[in-house]
Amino acid sequence: xxxxxxxCPTKIISLxxxxxxxxxxxxSIQAAGxxxxxxxxxxxxxxTRVKALRISPAGxxxxxxxxxAVIAFRKEEAQQILINYKGE
Amino acid sequence: xxxVAICSGLNELxxxxxxxxxxxxxxLNDSVVSTIYSRAEEIAGGVVTSQGKPPVDWDKVLDxxxxxxxxxxxxxxxLLAVVxxxxxxxxxxxxxxxxxxxxxxxxRLTECLVWLHAPAWVNGLFxxxxxxxxxxxxxxxxxxxxxFFPCFTLLxxxxxxxxxxxxxxxxxxxxxxxxxxxxxxxxGFGCNAAxxxxxxxxxxxxxxxxxxxxxxxxxxxxxxxTLIALAGLLVMGAxxxxxxxxxxxxxxxxxxxxxxxxSWLLSKTLLKGVPSSxxxxxxxxxxxxxxxxxxxxxxxxxxxxxxxxVFVAMPAGAVVWLSANIHIGGVSILTHCANWLNPFGQLLxxxxxxxxxxxxxxxxxxxxxxxxIMSYMATGSMLELDSLEALRQLFAGHxxxxxxxxxxxxxxxxxxxxxxxxxxISKESGSFxxxxxxxxxxxxxxxxxxxxxxxxxxxxxxx
Numbered sequence: 330x331x332x333x334x335x336x337c338p339t340k341i342i343s344l345x346x347x348x349x350x351x352x353x354x355x356x357s358i359q360a361a362g363x364x365x366x367x368x369x370x371x372x373x374x375x376x377t378r379v380k381a382l383r384i385s386p387a388g389x390x391x392x393x394x395x396x397x398a399v400i401a402f403r404k405e406e407a408q409q410i411l412i413n414y415k416g417e
Numbered sequence: 418x419x420x421v422a423i424c425s426g427l428n429e430l431x432x433x434x435x436x437x438x439x440x441x442x443x444x445l446n447d448s449v450v451s452t453i454y455s456r457a458e459e460i461a462g463g464v465v466t467s468q469g470k471p472p473v474d475w476d477k478v479l480d481x482x483x484x485x486x487x488x489x490x491x492x493x494x495x496l497l498a499v500v501x502x503x504x505x506x507x508x509x510x511x512x513x514x515x516x517x518x519x520x521x522x523x524x525r526l527t528e529c530l531v532w533l534h535a536p537a538w539v540n541g542l543f544x545x546x547x548x549x550x551x552x553x554x555x556x557x558x559x560x561x562x563x564x565f566f567p568c569f570t571l572l573x574x575x576x577x578x579x580x581x582x583x584x585x586x587x588x589x590x591x592x593x594x595x596x597x598x599x600x601x602x603x604x605g606f607g608c609n610a611a612x613x614x615x616x617x618x619x620x621x622x623x624x625x626x627x628x629x630x631x632x633x634x635x636x637x638x639x640x641x642x643t644l645i646a647l648a649g650l651l652v653m654g655a656x657x658x659x660x661x662x663x664x665x666x667x668x669x670x671x672x673x674x675x676x677x678x679x680s681w682l683l684s685k686t687l688l689k690g691v692p693s694s695x696x697x698x699x700x701x702x703x704x705x706x707x708x709x710x711x712x713x714x715x716x717x718x719x720x721x722x723x724x725x726x727v728f729v730a731m732p733a734g735a736v737v738w739l740s741a742n743i744h745i746g747g748v749s750i751l752t753h754c755a756n757w758l759n760p761f762g763q764l765l766x767x768x769x770x771x772x773x774x775x776x777x778x779x780x781x782x783x784x785x786x787x788x789x790i791m792s793y794m795a796t797g798s799m800l801e802l803d804s805l806e807a808l809r810q811l812f813a814g815h816x817x818x819x820x821x822x823x824x825x826x827x828x829x830x831x832x833x834x835x836x837x838x839x840x841x842i843s844k845e846s847g848s849f850x851x852x853x854x855x856x857x858x859x860x861x862x863x864x865x866x867x868x869x870x871x872x873x874x875x876x877x878x879x880x
Binding site for chain 1: 446447450451454455476480481484485486487489490583584585586587588590596620692694695696697698699700701
């Protein structure tokens with residue numbers, strides 16, 4: 330398979346693994362029930378752009394920019410969100 | 418006939434829906450939300466224009482410092498220390514001025530009663546009991562509250578509290594508690610009853626109970642002035658403000674550690690379970706609206722808390738005066754009670770009068786120190802109490818050492834919450850059992866810690 334210059338292969342990883350400062354788009358939400366509902370309410374639908382902003386000094390949670398708001402997820406929640414990431 | 422037809426029609430429809438979407442596997446919710454968001458994006462894209470990025474993104478700059486790996490925790494401690502330093506340094510002068518003014522009025526009141534030929538007990542009960550207790554509450558409590566509340570409201574208004582939650586969340590997660598507990602804990606600095614009400618933001622009943630039961634381990638505004646005064650006594654001299662600030666910050670950090678430890682114990686024993694999910698929004702920082710901050714903190718909080726303290730102080734002052742002046746077998750009731758509590762108090766590094774003050778202070782923690790001063794003054798020699806130095810002499814005259822001050826601070830930090838908070842817990846939890854535990858768990862911890870500290874200190878020969 331060939332890619333255009335500067336284009337990287339798209340990987341599906343969990344939001345938790347998105348490095349700080351990088352952008353990605355939401356692929357799917359694995360959570361169920363109330364947690365899934367919360368995530369949908371925040372606008373986390375397939376195709377939404379998210380950016381990892383910072384990590385808490387205690388190591389967890391991480392903060393992400395989602396539709397202009399800054400939202401922090403613990404590791405457990407962020408691992409339930411799958412994203413398309415064009416990593417290097 | 419119609420109804421039966423509708424029912425069977427409905428069942429058919431539901432069956433058909435279930436065939437198309439077995440067990441909700443199509444995730445209709447998702448498509449609904451997706452459609453709403455893409456439509457909203459479309460509309461917003463058509464009508465909203467943005468002016469480009471501002472030259473400096475202050476949110477990012479501030480967050481890079483306040484939540485960074487290196488400066489996150491130190492900046493939190495520093496902010497806490499600055500707030501306390503302002504409170505400690507700023508409250509001193511107005512406190513003395515209020516005390517001088519209010520006790521000048523007390524003398525005039527006594528003169529007035531003498532001129533009216535009122536019986537001695539009227540002067541005693543109303544002036545030396547009720548009025549003096551009121552004067553103590555106002556002069557000791559009002560200045561620190563009037564400084565601390567606006568400072569705290571300022572931090573709240575700027576949007577700093579969610580950053581505390583962001584920084585501390587991992588510790589709360591490890592303790593098996595909800596991340597929002599750091600928010601309810603911060604509310605507890607203002608007032609524990611308010612902190613308990615704030616626990617409504619935690620959805621899971623298990624984690625809400627943990628947050629409610631541990632809220633009183635951060636000192637509320639009613640206890641800060643006591644802690645500040647005792648810290649000031651510990652470090653008399655030129656470095657008073659600095660030293661007192663350090664001690665109060667140390668006490669607060671110890672309180673937070675206790676909160677985490679007790680939360681962990683509760684989630685391993687009485688309230689077993691795993692932490693539930695949560696999302697935390699970090700809102701943009703806002704320029705605080707100074708006027709609103711001051712009115713809100715002075716009128717809604719300071720005056721509200723002060724009014725409650727005053728209403729409680731009046732009967733408490735009467736009780737203390739009466740028990741100090743009604744004698745049974747040549748000894749006053751106050752002394753009887755204090756003597757009875759004294760052996761236990763000594764075990765905990767304190768004395769009977771201090772324990773009495775904590776018992777009588779159940780309605781409001783604000784009145785613990787005023788009651789103690791009144792009790793000491795009713796039993797010892799009368800003196801003009803217009804400075805910290807005079808207070809130190811009064812306490813030293815009753816056998817205080819540094820250990821007494823430390824133990825009283827620890828007991829004040831850890832003991833049962835005031836009855837307003839307990840009443841709020843009973844209303845919020847709807848359970849008598851949990852309300853009783855909310856009083857007994859902190860009391861048990863306070864007794865254990867004070868006992869350990871006092872016995873270790875005397876065993877090691879520090880006293």
